[in-house]
Amino acid sequence: MQLSGIHHVALIASDLSRAKRFYVDLLGLRVLAENYREARDSWKVDLEGPGGLRLELFTFPGAPARPSRPEAQGLRHLAFATPDVDACRSRLAAGGVDCEPVRVDEYTGQRFFFCADPDDLPIEFYEVPPV
Known part of the structure; x- marks a missing residue:
């Protein structure tokens, strides 16, 4: 068996408008189909x-709420790569998203921070310098 990558990640939203505001308006993802x-x-x-x-x-x-805290088994968080965590954090904060402080990964030295999507799924933004 040979895998070539992750095809997609599926999320269940309690409120589609709030989810689209976060993923489309704030993160800049593009709607392909609805x-x-x-x-x-x-x-x-x-x-x-x-x-x-x-x-x-x-x-x-009627989908039940996802347990995020304390951490539960299953998907822990979704992480996005960004070349600039400060700009990313500022944009989210300006959009009303509560963001944790920027931290440094003790193993890689890379900067990152967390926030939560509208359904409390932890979202990480991890600084990866452009290649």
């Missing part, structure tokens, strides 16, 4: 970002 699935009474929104990044946003009526 489909209402009547049989499931749910939306599926395909998003695209740099480097082939693909996110799928779903809504499902």
Whole structure:
């Protein structure tokens, strides 16, 4: 078996408008498709970002809240690479997102910070210098 990469990450949002404001308006991802699935009474929104990044946003009526704290088993967080954590943090803060302070990874020396998406999924922004 040979893997060639991660194809996409799927997220379930409690409020599609809030999720799109965060992922599209603040993070700059582009909407590729937006489909209402009547049989499931749910939306599926395909998003695209740099480097082939693909996110799928779903809504499902009555979906339970995700436990984020204390940390639970399963997906821990979603991390985005950025060449400038300070600019990224400033943009999010200006958009009303509560961001943790910038820290330094003790193993790599790279700078990073966390915030949460509208459904409290931890989101990390990790500084990776441009190549």
